[in-house]
Structure formats: structure tokens, C-alpha cells
Amino acid sequence: MRYIDIxxxxxxxxxxxxxxxxxxxxxxxxxxxxPSSTLNSKLRAYTPFTVEEVFRxxxxxxxxxILLLSDQPQKQSLAA
Structure with missing residues (x-):
């Protein structure tokens, strides 16, 4: 399996x-x-999300x- 950065x-x-x-x-x-530019940069993994941003x-x-931060394969839908 290919390594993908967290x-x-x-x-x-x-x-x-x-x-x-x-x-x-x-x-x-x-x-x-x-800001949109910050969000887009983070969504492209140019800069990391903070835990606070993930929760927001x-x-x-x-x-x-927790589903967004988990390193485990997803067993349920992301959208609740």
C-alpha cells in the first residue's frame, strides 16, 4: 500500500x-x-487543518x- 501523508x-x-x-x-x-483561500489550501493538503478547524x-x-481525524477505514457514512 502506498503511504499517504496524514x-x-x-x-x-x-x-x-x-x-x-x-x-x-x-x-x-x-x-x-x-477565509476561502485558507480553506482551499487546507483541502488541497498544502497546509494542515487544526483540530479546532476540523471540529468547526x-x-x-x-x-x-472523529471520523474525519481517524486513521481507520470508515465503517459508516461521513455525513451523519
Whole structure:
């Protein structure tokens, strides 16, 4: 199996959860208080998400933040 950086895995999971939630990234940016450029940079795994940011995103998209941070394969849907 190919090694993927933890920041890339978290960004991938958050991207998938955002898509599943149906929320637009602009709306997510506004609701979390993160500038769009910062959010996009983090979603591309250029810079890491803080735990606080992950929890704010999870709250907005109605998702369990532990699923976004977990390194284990997902056994349930990202969007709650």
C-alpha cells in the first residue's frame, strides 16, 4: 500500500464529507469563519487543518469529527 501523508488523508476525508453534505465551499468558509483561500489550501493538503478547524467543519456539515481525524477505514457514512 502506498503511504499517504496524514494531512492528505484528513483533507481527503473532509473533501468527501463536504461533498456528501452538499454544502458549497463558500458557504462552509463563511460558517466556519475560515477565509476561502485558507480553506482551499487546507483541502488541497498544502497546509494542515487544526483540530479546532476540523471540529468547526464537522459541526457545520453535521458530521462526527472523529471520523474525519481517524486513521481507520470508515465503517459508516461521513455525513451523519
Amino acid at each position: 494531512n492528505q488523508r484528513i483533507a481527503y476525508k473532509i473533501n468527501a464529507a463536504i461533498k456528501a453534505s452538499g454544502i458549497k465551499k463558500v458557504a462552509l468558509s463563511e460558517k466556519t469563519g475560515m 467543519i464537522a459541526e457545520v456539515i453535521n458530521c462526527d469529527p
